[in-house]
Amino acid sequence: xxxxxxxxxxxxxxxxxxxxxxxxxxxxxxxxxxxxxxxxxxxxxxxxxxxxxxxxxxxxxxxxxxxxxxxxxxxxxxxxxxxxxxxxxxxxxxxxxxxxxxxxxxxxxxxxxxxxxxxxxxxxxxxxxxxxxxxxxxxxxxxxxxxxxxxxxxxxxxxxxxxxxxxxxxxxxxxxxxxxxxxxxxxxxxxxxxxxxxxxxxxxxxxxxxxxxxxxxxxxxxxxxxxxxxxxxxxxxxxxxxxxxxxxxxxxxxxxxxxxxxxxxxxxxxxxxxxxxxxxxxxxxxxxxxxxxxxxxxxxxxxxxxxxxxxxxxxxxxxxxxxxxxxxxxxxxxxxxxxxxxxxxxxxxxxxxxxxxxxxxxxxxxxxxxxxxxx
Amino acid sequence: xxxxxxxxxxxxxxxxxxxxxxxxxxxxxxxxxxxxxxxxxxxxxxxxxxxxxxxxxxxxxxxxxxxxxxxxxxxxxxxxxxxxxxxxxxxxxxxxxxxxxxxxxxxxxxxxxxxxxxxxxxxx
Numbered sequence: 001x002x003x004x005x006x007x008x009x010x011x012x013x014x015x016x017x018x019x020x021x022x023x024x025x026x027x028x029x030x031x032x033x034x035x036x037x038x039x040x041x042x043x044x045x046x047x048x049x050x051x052x053x054x055x056x057x058x059x060x061x062x063x064x065x066x067x068x069x070x071x072x073x074x075x076x077x078x079x080x081x082x083x084x085x086x087x088x089x090x091x092x093x094x095x096x097x098x099x100x101x102x103x104x105x106x107x108x109x110x111x112x113x114x115x116x117x118x119x120x121x122x123x124x125x126x127x128x129x130x131x132x133x134x135x136x137x138x139x140x141x142x143x144x145x146x147x148x149x150x151x152x153x154x155x156x157x158x159x160x161x162x163x164x165x166x167x168x169x170x171x172x173x174x175x176x177x178x179x180x181x182x183x184x185x186x187x188x189x190x191x192x193x194x195x196x197x198x199x200x201x202x203x204x205x206x207x208x209x210x211x212x213x214x215x216x217x218x219x220x221x222x223x224x225x226x227x228x229x230x231x232x233x234x235x236x237x238x239x240x241x242x243x244x245x246x247x248x249x250x251x252x253x254x255x256x257x258x259x260x261x262x263x264x265x266x267x268x269x270x271x272x273x274x275x276x277x278x279x280x281x282x283x284x285x286x287x288x289x290x291x292x293x294x295x296x297x298x299x300x301x302x303x304x305x306x307x308x309x310x311x312x313x314x315x316x317x318x319x320x321x322x323x324x325x326x327x328x329x330x331x332x333x334x335x336x337x338x339x340x341x342x343x344x345x346x347x348x349x350x351x352x353x354x355x356x357x358x359x360x361x362x363x364x365x366x367x368x369x370x371x372x373x374x375x
Numbered sequence: 376x377x378x379x380x381x382x383x384x385x386x387x388x389x390x391x392x393x394x395x396x397x398x399x400x401x402x403x404x405x406x407x408x409x410x411x412x413x414x415x416x417x418x419x420x421x422x423x424x425x426x427x428x429x430x431x432x433x434x435x436x437x438x439x440x441x442x443x444x445x446x447x448x449x450x451x452x453x454x455x456x457x458x459x460x461x462x463x464x465x466x467x468x469x470x471x472x473x474x475x476x477x478x479x480x481x482x483x484x485x486x487x488x489x490x491x492x493x494x495x496x497x498x499x
Binding site: 156159160161162163164166167168170171174199 | 385387388391392394395458480481483484485
């Protein structure tokens, strides 16, 4: 095929390609405009050739106020900055579209920039979707912020009357107001216990909202992990004895001082233990194991011979406000916040939390790691 | 036994802790108004002032400052009462309380008494 034949074939290819293809001189005047471009922008060839792109397919400023005329001027001066460029364009009727352009400078025989070859693809829908996602993301973020600050304020407002409920019922329990009869004593106990339960729920919600908004700060200090683990068993000892549940510890030699937030680690261990207590039937076993895992972390596990976790419920264990099914939540009181909160506390330390269970009825084992060098 | 002044806008809080503290044998004075509270502090010279950290019209820190500016009250130890629970919450809520102790209103009564008695013992 002769050179001329090739040229004709390529111009047909360019003319009929399914992309916007145009050329303009360094002033921005159109020198070529292919079929697809004409159909897309709505111009006949004679209407666009020789016209400047600004005012025809480029509005002087885009919808956001960006100066597109300045952009076209700058393109002639610094073509290399515009090799791949996305900008807003304008159809004949004035409607705006977004186009992803590839711009190539064409040199004359002396090596000076003569024209710019522009190949464009319509990305309007992509751009709209992108904008919608961005808006949705901003809306979600601001809603999340509003939620956190609402929770923080609400928690404070809720505590004030609760403190009165807890305080006065405690006063009555302590025989501060004369002897109560048996029924009164029983009911006051309910009021007091319920008040305390509600208070701990409010505190958990507040903690969770703080973790989520990134405001939770660890108060790091050195403490004896072994002592903490052993002490935490004391809290459940009485209840365990009442239900014939055997408690045991297996703590590896040499586990002692760690640097972490003691209050939060205590809360995590306590949550795991009370969870095991809740889900272990009378006569079962609960234990704490602690090992060094490599020289960089310690792993702590709380295991039990309780009701276990069914395969289908695995994903719910660390979800907020979830208890595995309604049958459980009636039978086993709880806020549903203990596990997600514990996991977040561990993760704040740079550790991990997970569980193992061979299925329903086969017990469970909740473990977490603490890095030895937090902070 | 000590003379304790409580300043808190919440009548429930005043009632509860008046009971709790007087059961312990302390003499309890209370005011639900910051200005009246300041006047009472100057007049009755209590051994300890329990001061609400957040009142609707005035912040505890301001009341504390007024107490320290008055010769009659500047020597009286002050402890803040707060509905907030943890150290970080208190610090976040009011950076101005630095160095002054506080008692959480969520503290069980027995512990509350212990804390008050501890402070009284230390100030002696």
